[in-house]
Amino acid sequence: FERLRLADANLVFPTDLYLDFFDLLRGDHTVFDPPTASDHLRTLQRLCDDAAHHVDQDPDPDLVHDLLVQITLGYCLAGAETAAFQFLRTGWPDDAKARSTDVDPIMQRALVTRDRQLAVSLLKFLHNRRVPPSPRTCVLALEIFMDQDSLMDVDILMRYFARVGYRLSPGRCVKLADFYSRHQNEAQVMWAFEQCFDQPALVPGKKVRWWVLIFCRMKRFDYAWKSYQYLREAQEVPDKHMMAALIEQAAPKHVEKVHQLLDDARRFNLMNPIVAVALANTYARLGCASPLTQVVDDILNRIDQFRAEDVGQLIHDLSRVQLQTHANRVFRAAVHAGIVLPTVTLQMVLNHLAKRPHFGLLSFFMAAWSEGRLNLDPSVAFSLFGHLLLAQERHDARHVYAAMVDEPSGWWHREAAAVMRKLVDADAFDLARDWYQRQRQAGPIPEGQRAVCDLALQAAAAAGDRDLLATIQRDMITFGLPDRGATSAAHLRVYARRGEYDMAADHLRALAVNGSTSLRSSTTPLLDAVLDPLALATQIEPAVNLLTLGCQLGFWPSAAGLKTLTVRIRLHAKYGAVGEAVVKTLESRADLARLPAAQTFTLYYLAHCQRYQEVYDRFRRYRDIDRAPLAIDCHVAFILAGVRLGRTDEAVRVLHETFSAGTFPLRTVFIRAIHFAWVRELWPVLEVLHRLLDDQGMLYHHGGSPCYTALIRAYTTKRDTAAVAALWHKLRRHLQRREVQLTHCTVSVLIDTCRLLDQDYIDEVKAAVQSQAIVFNLSNFISLMEYHGARGEGQVALDLLEVDMPALGITPDRKCIQHLVWVLRQTQQEEALARLAAYVTKINRPDVMEWWQHSLSTELV
CATH class of the missing domain: 1.25.40 (Serine Threonine Protein Phosphatase 5, Tetratricopeptide repeat)
Structure with missing residues (x-):
């Protein structure tokens, strides 16, 4: 061609x-x-x-x-x-x-x-x-x-x-x-379904499995179950994905079908991680503790048949659906069975310890590693080390530190700053000193030496170690690291922690004369170094004196440092002459007065002094003249001033100009204003705020449950039984119309109200919780145990502690035991106290046992 x-x-x-x-x-x-x-x-x-x-x-x-x-x-x-x-x-x-x-x-x-x-x-x-x-x-x-x-x-x-x-x-x-x-066209799906099953003999089992998954995706459990029954009649073996989808769709309306699916999973040998997690999650949502435990037991009985990757995935999925107790059981069984779990699984188990401490599991983790049953890479060992420090397990933490500090890969040396951060955060200053000395011998780190030195300065300051402080200062000169304020800040922190206020003042004066001009920059938190420890120790007057001196010398606090101090003053109501001095200092410089913390403190101080007209005028000045974005708490003071001055409509109009109706910031303003009124027992203000929430429709707008929570707590404090009952009945109507979503906080407040005001709607609260598929958390259980304990039902409270909470993977902490002891002592239930003592001895938790022994010695128990 x-x-x-x-x-x-x-x-x-x-x-x-x-x-x-x-x-x-x-x-x-x-x-x-x-x-x-x-x-x-x-x-x-x-x-x-x-x-x-x-x-x-x-x-x-x-x-x-x-x-x-x-x-x-x-x-x-x-x-x-x-x-x-x-x-x-x-x-x-x-x-x-x-x-x-x-x-x-x-x-x-x-x-x-x-x-x-x-x-x-x-x-x-x-x-x-x-x-x-x-x-x-x-x-x-x-x-x-x-x-x-x-x-x-x-x-x-x-x-x-x-x-x-x-x-x-x-x-x-x-x-x-x-x-x-996928396009949510149910009519066409049903047409295809009818065409497919017009000739059922031609439909292979594999296609039926797809139909089950499709109907589960569309939440049409009736047709999904019909397809599944056809598969069973054809004696086809279901697959794991189909079983998991059916299990998730069956709850909560078809509990008996969940039980049938559990039996089928056992019969067809399908208790793999996917099906097991679906069953466990479903039984947890249904509150069925016994089947849930049976499912996990089935897994544990055949744990040696699982691959390490499958076990890791199972632990991950159980943790993801808040079944941490059962995830921990699987983890323990896998370690005992000699399964070498992936590093990512070990890291995940430790990460969940940060969210919900479990000291027994931490001890098991440490023991398994010490016995050689867990092979930890440096990053996992670092996480274990951090959790041991947080749990105050200093002996075990030192053991990990000694084993990993010279590990051959050099990971810990490369992450020297992160290790130092853990030590400083845990107040392990002796280890921090040792770690710094090791880093000195190993030589400077190219990109992390500044961070290591700064953190070591914090450790030296916190421990009051002047020798280490001098060593670090010399090393920084050797390494060519100029002082950006960290060294001076460390000296000031040492003086503050030791209560040497005169020496701190002298150091500030010396810096003002001889120090670098950069130390006066507002970006250098030099003044924060002395304000933070004093504020946190509630040494308000020395902190205010040093703040005034520092501002006079040209050292300005950062926004965060000023917020820490002003919030502490507000929390401890340390107003009076101290508050007046702070306001004058803040007003002495325009850029300082524009900080959100300064504006908030000024308005709250004036509101506390009942100088509401000044609150109103300053708020308008901040908003209209300075054109500054105002913090939420500024609007709280403003609405309080508007209520007290009889200018409620105008104040609400200004709030609506700033926030859209029903949004989270506007709701937060009202909730904090309610808190301010009830703490100071300003009951007329509370009633006006309640009326405003009703008028604005915010009790149920966008969920609205937090507004109900704030008002019910306030009226409970006031012991206004009629107001609380009216709010509950209104909330229940909104719940029935699906206009409000309950939160865990609201549930606890409602249960506490039933106890404190002897209300009789506890069963209605439980029904509302069940209708909204809310799973109780630790705070809800504490409130419920206090309710039963106050009514003389100590054994019921202990059943919640020993049966219901473990079934949901919730580990009682020291606070939980303290509350239960308190209510049982108040009601003099000696048998329940004896049973509680046996429970505390059985769990043998270090933090609980330490408090329990102290309570015994002081005759609190």
């Missing part, structure tokens, strides 16, 4: 010769095999181009038709789909005949290349020539349109199928239903 065409560009080949050329090129097995593939494809496209110019020169219409089909297909095989599309539109003569099967090979090529445009063009080509597409063409086009997620094209094809009465195979029905389920 190439030689003939080069010899004569105008040579006309017979049509049957073109067809022979196409047959040879398409039939050659090397066409699509490198390295000759590209040459053949180029030849094929040139042949298509050549034949397209001579297609109408043969009088035989059958040969012309065959050549047209070969040219179009040839373009597709050569990878020139655009040329094929153009040839279909313009290259086929109008009088050339066409058959429905002509486009099948081209449509098959379009399916391979996922070319939706070519598929649409083929269907339009047949439509314009009034040729009905073949079933194969339609099915191939349907595959393409579903793959490209083209809903409109699929709908058009489905209407055509309905018109011509074409039936899809069971496999196509499943794919179509899966497509429509």
Whole structure:
């Protein structure tokens, strides 16, 4: 072909010769095999181009038709789909005949290349020539349109199928239903389902499994269960994903079906991680402690059959659905079985200890590592070390430190700053000193030496270690690290912690004379070093004196440092002359007065002094003149001032100009204002705020449960039984209409109210909790135990402690035991106290036992 065409560009080949050329090129097995593939494809496209110019020169219409089909297909095989599309539109003569099967090979090529445009063009080509597409063409086009997620094209094809009465195979029905389920078109899914099961004998078990998953995705459990029953009648074995989907959809309305699925999982040996987690999660949500324990027991009995990756995934999934106690049981069993768990699983177990401390598990982790049953890499050992420090397990922490401090990979040395941070945060100053000395011997770290030195300065300051402070100062000079304020800050912190206020003042004066000008920058938290420890120790007056002196010398606190001090003053109501001095200091410099903490403190101080007109005027000045973004607490003081001055409508209007109606910030303003009023027993203000919340519709707008919580707590403090009962009945109506979502905090407050005011709606609260599928947390259980204990039902409270809480994976902490002891002593329930003592001895928790022994020695128990 190439030689003939080069010899004569105008040579006309017979049509049957073109067809022979196409047959040879398409039939050659090397066409699509490198390295000759590209040459053949180029030849094929040139042949298509050549034949397209001579297609109408043969009088035989059958040969012309065959050549047209070969040219179009040839373009597709050569990878020139655009040329094929153009040839279909313009290259086929109008009088050339066409058959429905002509486009099948081209449509098959379009399916391979996922070319939706070519598929649409083929269907339009047949439509314009009034040729009905073949079933194969339609099915191939349907595959393409579903793959490209083209809903409109699929709908058009489905209407055509309905018109011509074409039936899809069971496999196509499943794919179509899966497509429509992703688009939430239930009608089409049901149509595909009915088509599929018109001939049930032709439906293989694999397709039924897909139907179960599709209906579970659409939350149509009735049809999912019907498909599952068909599978069971056919004696097909279900798979794990189908079982898990059915289990999750069955709860909470079909508890008996959950039990049946559990039996089937055991019968078909499907207690793998996916099914086990689905069952455990479902039983936890249903509050079925016994089946939940049985499921985990089944897993533990065959734990040696699981791969390490599956066990790790199971632990992860159980933790994710808040079943930490059972996750811990699986972890212990895996370690005892000698399963080498992945590093990511070990790290995850330790990460969950940070969220919910479990000292027994931490001890087990440490013992397993000491005995060689856990192989920890340096990063996991570092996490274990941090948790031991937080748990005050200093002996074990030192053991890990000694084993890993010289580990060969050098990970701890590279992460020297992170290790030092752990030591400083845990107040392990002796280890911090040792770690710094080791880093000195190992040499400076290129990118982390500044952080190590700064953290070591904090440790020296916190421990009052002046020798270490001097050593670090010399090393910083040696390493070429200039003092950016950290050294001076460390000296000031030492003075503050030791109560040497005069020396701190002298140090500030010396810095003002001899120090660098950069130390006066507001970005250098020099003054914070002395303010933070004094504020946290409630040494308010020395802190205010040093703040005043520092500001006079040109040292300004940071926004965070000022906030720490002002919040402490507010929490401890240390106003009076101290508050006046702080306000004057803040007003002495404009940039300091614009800080949110300064504005908030000033307005709260004025509100505390009942200088409401000044609150009102200053707020308007901050907002309208300074144009500063105001903190939420500024608006709290403003609304309080508006209520006290009788300007409620104006104050609400200003709030709505700042916050959108019903948003979180506006709701927070009212909640904090309610708290301010009830703490100071400003009951008229509380009633006005209650009325405003009613008028604004904020009791139930966007959930609204926190507003109910604040008001119920306030009226409980006031012991206003009628107001509390009215709020509860209103809240219950909103719950029934699904206008309010309960929170754990609201549940605890409602239970506490039933105890403190002797209300009788505890059963209604429990019903509301169950209707909203809320799982009790530790605080809810504490409130419920106090309620039962106060009513003389100490044994019921202990049942909650020993049975219900472990079933949900909740570990009682020291606070929980303290509350229970307090209420049992108040009601003089000696038998319950004896049972509680046995429980404390059994769990043997270090933090609980330490408090318990102290309580025994002081005759608190």
